[in-house]
Amino acid sequence: MAGLTPVADALARVLEGAVPLPEEWVPIGSADGRILSRALASRRTQPPSDMSSMDGYAVRAADLPATLPVAGEAAAGRSFAGSMPGGTTIRIFTGAEIPDGADAVVIQEDVSRSGDMVTFRDRPASGQFIRRKGLDFAEGAPALAAGTRIEPRSLALAAAMNHATVPVHRRPRVAILSTGDELVEPGAEPGPGQIVSSNALALAAIVRREGGDATLLGIVPDRLDATLAAVRHARAERHDILVTSGGASVGEHDLMRQVIAEEGAEPSFWKIAMRPGKPLMMANLSGMRLLGLPGNPVASFVCATLFLSPLMRRLAGRTDILPLEEGAVLGVALGANDHRQDYLRASLIESNGKLVATPFPIQDSSMIRVLAEAEALIVRAPHASAAQAGEPCRIIRLAR
Numbered sequence: 021m022a023g024l025t026p027v028a029d030a031l032a033r034v035l036e037g038a039v040p041l042p043e044e045w046v047p048i049g050s051a052d053g054r055i056l057s058r059a060l061a062s063r064r065t066q067p068p069s070d071m072s073s074m075d076g077y078a079v080r081a082a083d084l085p086a087t088l089p090v091a092g093e094a095a096a097g098r099s100f101a102g103s104m105p106g107g108t109t110i111r112i113f114t115g116a117e118i119p120d121g122a123d124a125v126v127i128q129e130d131v132s133r134s135g136d137m138v139t140f141r142d143r144p145a146s147g148q149f150i151r152r153k154g155l156d157f158a159e160g161a162p163a164l165a166a167g168t169r170i171e172p173r174s175l176a177l178a179a180a181m182n183h184a185t186v187p188v189h190r191r192p193r194v195a196i197l198s199t200g201d202e203l204v205e206p207g208a209e210p211g212p213g214q215i216v217s218s219n220a221l222a223l224a225a226i227v228r229r230e231g232g233d234a235t236l237l238g239i240v241p242d243r244l245d246a247t248l249a250a251v252r253h254a255r256a257e258r259h260d261i262l263v264t265s266g267g268a269s270v271g272e273h274d275l276m277r278q279v280i281a282e283e284g285a286e287p288s289f290w291k292i293a294m295r296p297g298k299p300l301m302m303a304n305l306s307g308m309r310l311l312g313l314p315g316n317p318v319a320s321f322v323c324a325t326l327f328l329s330p331l332m333r334r335l336a337g338r339t340d341i342l343p344l345e346e347g348a349v350l351g352v353a354l355g356a357n358d359h360r361q362d363y364l365r366a367s368l369i370e371s372n373g374k375l376v377a378t379p380f381p382i383q384d385s386s387m388i389r390v391l392a393e394a395e396a397l398i399v400r401a402p403h404a405s406a407a408q409a410g411e412p413c414r415i416i417r418l419a420r
């Protein structure tokens with residue numbers, strides 16, 4: 021359809037020139053959720069020497085079967101000093117260094133002990149219950165790639181590799197502005213025709229989940245001076261992104277264009293071939309990107325998912341920036357689609373090992389309750405043909 025920009029083209033434009041933010045070093049204890057700016061190699065070898073993986077007795081396999089005297093003890097952090105004398109055994113515990121001279125561990129359940137004498141009935145394989153030096157990782161080996169998101173498991177690995185600080189990308193600083201004469205803050209008493217502003221809080225929560233710093237700039241009326249002041253404030257505070265919601269109507273468009281012109285830039289407005297959320301605005305104010313989302317709550321959320329999250333991930337240094345699409349099957353029949361890519365709010369259930377996505381009957385882009393209840397967006401390509409219940413579809417899962 022003439023004049024409508026495909027979603028992928030709009031995303032490419034939003035990402036144009038976006039590169040990961042500069043590096044900084046943070047203590048490992050505060051690195052959760054951050055993105056590594058370079059690969060981390062291990063600073064040590066783990067295990068640092070051959071270790072027992074069981075509680076039992078360290079032996080020389082070739083000595084067995086036999087009854088042997090206990091010559092000493094080795095526990096985690098308390099090694100047996102010296103070599104194990106020939107014809108003896110060493111009491112050993114999980115995580116203890118294997119004494120020199122021993123080459124296997126027999127678990128305590130498989131021996132009989134009387135005083136200091138231990139009877140072994142069978143000969144173990146050499147190496148039994150021994151974790152070899154370097155089994156987990158070796159010093160110098162790259163173990164976490166640049167672009168990795170630090171989460172509980174990678175955090176444990178970085179710590180085990182003895183990194184007290186880690187190199188990460190600076191977190192995106194994102195300001196959020198609501199525009200509209202009709203808006204009041206949650207908790208205020210709306211006058212006639214007014215509504216409570218909800219988009220900004222949702223956007224701030226998305227920004228934080230994407231690892232960014234969110235600053236709420238509040239509500240501005242549809243006036244040049246107020247909007248310009250808010251944009252200047254966001255620039256002065258050195259934000260990487262200013263996200264606005266609202267301002268999609270024709271008069272408000274012109275207002276935004278004027279504001280951005282005052283700041284010496286040229287905004288791009290696109291009508292995107294998607295539903296919900298047709299209008300999108302983008303401007304580059306030397307160092308700060310201004311992303312203008314539509315005011316309709318569902319459109320604002322879907323556009324944030326499709327455009328703001330990937331932009332933030334790119335700035336944060338992530339390599340996986342697109343919303344994850346999965347396969348499911350339709351719970352109901354759908355008619356043929358028109359020229360716009362659809363993002364249908366849907367419920368999700370598992371039935372006979374299949375994910376079944378069923379769109380809510382009313383898809384009005386103002387309906388926040390339906391959005392809050394939805395578990396997925398069904399993605400329908402432009403001009404998709406009619407589909408029966410049970411046919412495959414693509415979904416984006418909505419995080420709870």
Ligand code: AMP
Nearest residue numbers: 198217218219266267268269314315316
């Ligand atoms: P607009 O994009 O400004 O034309 O707004 C489209 C619709 O979204 C209108 O019904 C607005 O009242 C509504 N809207 C705009 N901003 C917000 C907001 N921050 N929270 C909730 N609804 C909004």
Ligand code: MG
Nearest residue numbers: 199200266267
């Ligand atoms: Mg408005």
